[in-house]
Amino acid sequence: MSASFSVEVVSPESVLYSGEATMVITRTLGGGEIAFQAGHAPFLGALDASHTRVFLVDGAVEDIAVHGGFVEVSNNKVSLLSDTAEVASAIDVGRARAAKERAEERLRHEHDAEATAALGRANARLSAAGHS
Amino acid sequence: MAGGTERALRSRIKSMQATKKITRAMELIAGSRIVKAQQRVQAAVPYSEQITEVVRDLAAAGASSDLPLLVGRDEIRTTCYVVISADRGLCGGYNTGVQRAAEGEIKADVAAGRGYTVVPVGRKAEGYFRFRQYNLGTAFGGFSDAPSYADAKQIGEYVVDLYASGEVDRVELVYTRFISAGSQEVVLRPLVPLSADTVAGGDGKAGSTDGSGGDYEFEPDPTTILETLLPRYVEARIFAALLNAAASEHAFRQRAMKSATDNAEELIRNLSIVMNRARQDAITTEIMEIVGGAEALGSGKNPSVRYVDLLGESLVTSPETGDN
Secondary structure, eight states: OOOOEEEEEEETTEEEEEEEEEEEEEEETTTEEEEEETTOOOEEEEEOSEEEEEEETTSOEEEEEEESEEEEEETTEEEEEOSEEEEGGGOOHHHHHHHHHHHHHHHHHOOOHHHHHHHHHHHHHHHHTTOO | OHHHHHHHHHHHHHHHHHHHHHHHHHHHHHHHHHHHHHHHHHHHHHHHHHHHHHHHHHHHTTOOOOOTTTSOOSSOOEEEEEEEOOSSOOSTTHHHHHHHHHHHHHHHHHHTTOEEEEEEESHHHHHHHHHTTOOBOOOBOSOSSSOOHHHHHHHHHHHHHHHHTTSOSEEEEEEEEEEETTEEEEEEEEEESOOHHHHHOOSSOOOOSOOOOOSOEEESOHHHHHHHHHHHHHHHHHHHHHHHHHHHHHHHHHHHHHHHHHHHHHHHHHHHHHHHHHHHHHHHHHHHHHHHHHHHHHTSSSHHHHHHHHOGGGGTTHHHHHHO
């Protein structure tokens, strides 16, 4: 059992999630996936749309779809700041799948940044909800 | 006519009672919304606190500080005022307060030969400034009761664009800060560019004062992070202002409606007194008329004469009636 630290997922309208965890995996912009464990060095990063996993003290895993934002690690505390983030239970799988298909359809014809971002968000949602 | 006054008063009292019911309902609604709005203000505090902290840490870590949003312009030629008001009236001096504050700043700017743009948020401010033919930017509105982050984002993007395109050299927020249910104040806060004291002057708590970020690792590099972070920061500031304004609006409305209800109550009481007096007057007058009439009849020297004339056979009873 490794040491734990506190995790907070904060959106502008509310604190979405807060609790004790042993590990957090998220994805930074351009840097790929990154995991934080207790005692991690102070860290600041910009986030990409990702399926963020929070490994809780009791062994459970909290899946959260985070769509951009920032992560700050300091004093054994991980804060994820995000405009939009959803815990797995709040994700509408049907909608996310439809969004994914729409984005893929658009990308087949032309390459545009908005569709790419939409695809990333849809994938993050589906992954977090346990459907890939 | 005496009866006429009474009827008129009665209908006035009735309409006053109807008004009172409405204002009382509005008071109660506003009262319940204050609590909700206050909770939203509280819920937004962690995010704005943390984002402020991140900005501070980045600045402390020596992220490039020559980003356009951070560096002020040497010469301020045009100022953009984001004026946050309500969509509806009936909230006492709430709208006038922010409008007057903004107008004062604008007049000072004009007197100093500087330009300005007003970005009204809320229909009331839009109407006010449009009617007076001020320079308007895009107007936002329709969400003053319960603003969402998406609304703040819209305003934020517009304002940052204005600044980046060089159309304005400075952006100021004019809104009503919610201190408690009993007190709110109109404040003017610089928004863009974000100077060091701007970062410190948020609505949340002052944050940790030590400011020692320590040796951070960055991914990607600090400047890139700061670049994506600053627009978010501006949005968070606007969002906090919107939430404060919404809570203040409800507090103002509750107060205004409470005094309206009290006024109605007092008017009803006074009118009832006047009405009762009018009714009593009418009754007294009527009695006086009857008594006077009877007296006039009875005071005749020979009352029986008339009765004899009119009704031949009632001669026996008429003297008794006439003697009263």
